[in-house]
Amino acid sequence: xxxxxxxxxxxxxxxxxxxxxxEASLCSTAIETPSTQKKYFKSTYWxxxxxRLCQNKLACxxxxxxxxxxxxxxxxxxxxxxxxxxxxxxxxxxxPNLHFWFGTDDLGRDLFTRTCMGARIxxxxxxxxxxxxxxxxxxxGGIAALAGGRLDTLMMRIADILYAxxxxxxxxxxxVVLGSGLVPILIALTIxxxxxxxxxxxxxxxxxxxxxxxEAAIALGAGYxxxxxxxxxxxxxxxIIVTMTLTIPTAIFAEAFLSFLGLGIQAPMxxxxxxxNDGLPALRxxxxxxxxxxxxxxxxxxxxxxxxxxxxxxxxxxxKK
Numbered sequence: 001x002x003x004x005x006x007x008x009x010x011x012x013x014x015x016x017x018x019x020x021x022x023e024a025s026l027c028s029t030a031i032e033t034p035s036t037q038k039k040y041f042k043s044t045y046w047x048x049x050x051x052r053l054c055q056n057k058l059a060c061x062x063x064x065x066x067x068x069x070x071x072x073x074x075x076x077x078x079x080x081x082x083x084x085x086x087x088x089x090x091x092x093x094x095x096p097n098l099h100f101w102f103g104t105d106d107l108g109r110d111l112f113t114r115t116c117m118g119a120r121i122x123x124x125x126x127x128x129x130x131x132x133x134x135x136x137x138x139x140x141g142g143i144a145a146l147a148g149g150r151l152d153t154l155m156m157r158i159a160d161i162l163y164a165x166x167x168x169x170x171x172x173x174x175x176v177v178l179g180s181g182l183v184p185i186l187i188a189l190t191i192x193x194x195x196x197x198x199x200x201x202x203x204x205x206x207x208x209x210x211x212x213x214x215e216a217a218i219a220l221g222a223g224y225x226x227x228x229x230x231x232x233x234x235x236x237x238x239x240i241i242v243t244m245t246l247t248i249p250t251a252i253f254a255e256a257f258l259s260f261l262g263l264g265i266q267a268p269m270x271x272x273x274x275x276x277n278d279g280l281p282a283l284r285x286x287x288x289x290x291x292x293x294x295x296x297x298x299x300x301x302x303x304x305x306x307x308x309x310x311x312x313x314x315x316x317x318x319x320k321k
Contacts, residue, residue: 049238049311049314049315050314052313052314053310053311053313053314056310056313056314058306058309058310059306059307059309059310059311059313059314060310061303061306062302062303062304062305062306062307062310063303063307065299065300065302065303066300066303066304066307069119069123069296069299069300069303070123072116072119073116073119073120073123074120076112076113076115076116076117076119077113077116077117077120080110080112080113080116082100082109082110082113083113084109084110084113084114084116084117084268084269084270085109085268086109086110087107087108087109088104088108088109089107089108090108091104091108092104092105092106092107092108093105093106093282093285093286093289094108095286095288096288100112102115102288102292103286103288103289103292105275105278105279105289106278106282106289111275111288111289111292113270114270114275115270115272115275115292115293115296117269117270118270118271118272118275118293118296119272119296119300121182121255121265121269121270121271122252122255122256122271122272122297122300123252123300124182125182125185125186125189125251125252125255126248126249126251126252126255126304127248128186129186129189129190129193129247129248129251130244130245130247130248130251131244132186132190132193132194133190133193133194133196133197133244133247134194134197134240134243134244134247135194136190136194136197136198137194137195137196137197137198137200137201138197138198138201138233138240140155140159140194140198140201141197141198141199141200141201141202141203141205142201142202142205142228142232142233143155144156144198144202145201145202145205145206145209145232146205146209146224146227146228146232152202156199156202159195159198159199162192162195163192163195165192167192167193167254168254168257170188170191170192171188171189171191171254171258172258172261172263174187174188174191175188175258175263175264176263180263180264180265180266181265181266182265185255185258185264185265188258189251189254189255193247193250193251196243196247197240197243197244197247200239200240200243201236201239201240204235204236204239204240205228205232205236208231208232208235208236209232213231214227214231214232217230217231238311238315238316239315241311241315242308242311242312242315245304245307245308245311246304246305246308248304249300249301249304249305252297252300252301252304253297253301255271255273256271256272256273256276256297257273258273259271259272259273259274259277260273260274260276260277261273261277262274262277272293272294272296272297273293273297275289275292275293276290276293276294276297279291279293
């Protein structure tokens, strides 16, 4: 009887030895890890935001229009047989046809090529101005939010004073002083364009500072730089991206407006605003000269606003409800 019990006990030990337990755990881990990672990936914040964005039909339409504009800006001047500054006086004011898809202007220049070059300039100015606004606004609002106290009050009062100045007025004054060109346009657009971004970043970071994980990081001895770049900034990327997306059409319209007034891009460079200015006097007889630049300005602003609204709903679905 004792021998039977001893054999039974030894079999149980053999079947439940540490090596068997370790092998079983490794096998279960190897089987469960991919599905676990897949489930974790599908439940992440960014994946859910992208899924909600793809479900927004208007935002998808805006993305399609933006992709088309980027492709047109890159490949349009390459596939066109004409240069944007090349004149054909004998073919001036031609309507859209097989040789000139968008027609020609009063100097015989191909409007399709000039429209594509205008797309390059508008997209470059809009995205560059938005990037500079984000850079300055995130730093200004982040420093104000982390410092707090008198420094926060001083920095935000300076921002309020600059914000009280009419935007287009200061842009026009700077363009008159600095002259025309891409660099003066960027300086004029970003001199006070970062203030809205700074306010949004400051509000988001002040709200996040009250969170428990920030208090835990401070208790563990994390410095301000680590707290800002590791904890605060990644959690505020949603509103920053939305604000940046809505800043781009504002900069594009401002550049087109300045070029329309003659303060922006000068000839022979092509800009949608300058093309609209050239086509306005001939609207009655040659409407295509005004239609194409005005159409692309409107579609670009509409696309960016649709994508911005879609991103806002994707990052914060409570707003849509």
